[in-house]
Amino acid sequence: MTADGHRPRGARPLLLGTRKSKLAVAQAAWAAGRITAATGRAVRLVPLSTEGDESSAPIERFGSTGVFVTALRRALLAGRVDFVVHSYKDLPTAPEAGLRLAAVPLREDPRDALAGPAGLPASLGALRPGARVGTGSPRRAAQIRAHAPHVSVVPLRGNVDGRLARAASGELDAVVLAMAGLSRLGRLRDVAAPLPTDVVLPAPGQGALAIECRAGDGATAALLAAADDPPSHLAVAAERAFLSALNAGCTSPVGALAEHVRDGGSLRLDGLIAAPDGSTILRRGVTGPAETAAGAAALGARLARALLADGGGDLLDVQRGEAADPRSRPTGPARTAYRSQPLNRGRHPRRPAGGPV
Incomplete structure (x- = not known):
């Protein structure tokens, strides 16, 4: 103009x-x-x-x-x-x-969603034992397995309409898709419920x-x-810097979400690295100044270093196929490690190990 x-x-x-x-x-x-x-x-x-x-x-x-x-x-x-x-x-x-x-x-809503036919329960935990849940994302699959070990995760490719059609036909009980894509396609009527980010953390940059x-x-x-949109730009910069510092890609079982805190100049960044089978989830959160792209990137790198120190590199090696013997992966209930100190300088209390993913 x-x-x-x-x-x-x-x-x-x-x-x-x-x-x-x-x-x-x-x-x-x-x-x-x-x-x-x-x-x-x-x-x-x-x-x-x-x-x-x-x-x-x-x-x-x-x-x-x-x-x-x-x-x-x-x-x-x-x-x-x-x-x-x-x-x-x-x-x-x-x-x-x-x-x-x-x-x-x-940015659109960054969360994932449980979607499918009418009458679908509003949470992963409420699905029947053995329910077939479709997703093409290793990140989603790992977190679904960790949070709802009673369901069966089914690999899934194709467009949004095709994935929803497989649930509508009864081939699958539900699918997990991005809220943003469903919103942009006018398919929010198929959403049973958005998945809370403490259940399924989105992909870096999702939405x-x-x-x-x-x-x-x-x-x-x-x-x-x-x-x-500068706030969206800064939030995604922090998430992407986290992914980059892990030397991970968009198909890795890695999640991250940055949100602006009330003072307007800081970001709260949560990140996780998962074992592909969901047996272990490492998760941390950091808060820090992020008024510039450089500040947001520094926050992402800081979180990545912390999770690598927690053993996240070993989980990424499994996903990359670099583990000496993939059969040695742990089985059974997921081990979830939540660590907030000392990175958040006391702003967020320590959460107990084994809490919800």
Whole structure:
């Protein structure tokens, strides 16, 4: 929008690269609307195929190579599109040469949700013994197994509609999906209940979008910055720094959630590392100043160091297949370690080991 409030004349539409899935298109259309409303510049969506969309293999088999984002980034670097929109939790933690993060719009609800047919109980614990719960996420699977060992976790791929259809048909009793995706697709009617974050901690960056453009395209970056939400940006920066410091990827059994505290200049960051089978959950929380991206990143790195010192690296090695003998994984009830001292300087009392995950 020009200074006198009029739409720029003669400016071609910005080309926005997006995955072809229904959810990705909905997210991209939402971001496009925000940008057009703030700047007056029209945006046209350019659907692109990615390796993750074309394969039915379990997501953890891809590793942390950006299976859902590589094709979009290549198109951006080649000049086929002006910017791209990702689900932030799908991005590799390493920066991509030639690209810049231009904006993180207002974040949706970051929680996971128990979803399925009408009459579904409102908690994992209330599901019947042997209930089949579908998820494609190792992080969700580990926490479900820890909190509800009486249910059976079933590997699941596919789009949101397809996953919900498997529950509606009776093939599965329930599925666990992101609240953000269900909201963006208008499927909140299928939610039995959001899962509390002390039961299932979300993925780092869940519910947030990442808008990228070319590093040298200052004009486009300036337009996209109008869609940025600084509180969301800082919270996700802390969560992503935690993931990066663990040298973990988006398929690792790692959760994190940052929330702004009342003083406005600090973040409360909770993080966990899980054994893939849910037998052990290591969880800590830290609070600290995070008025800048550097401060948020420092908080994330601080939490990662603490959990690695607790033994989190061994749990990540199991997930990566580096354990000498995977058959030696512990079985039986989950061991959950909650540790808050001394990282929180007394602000949060020590919680007993073995408490709810």
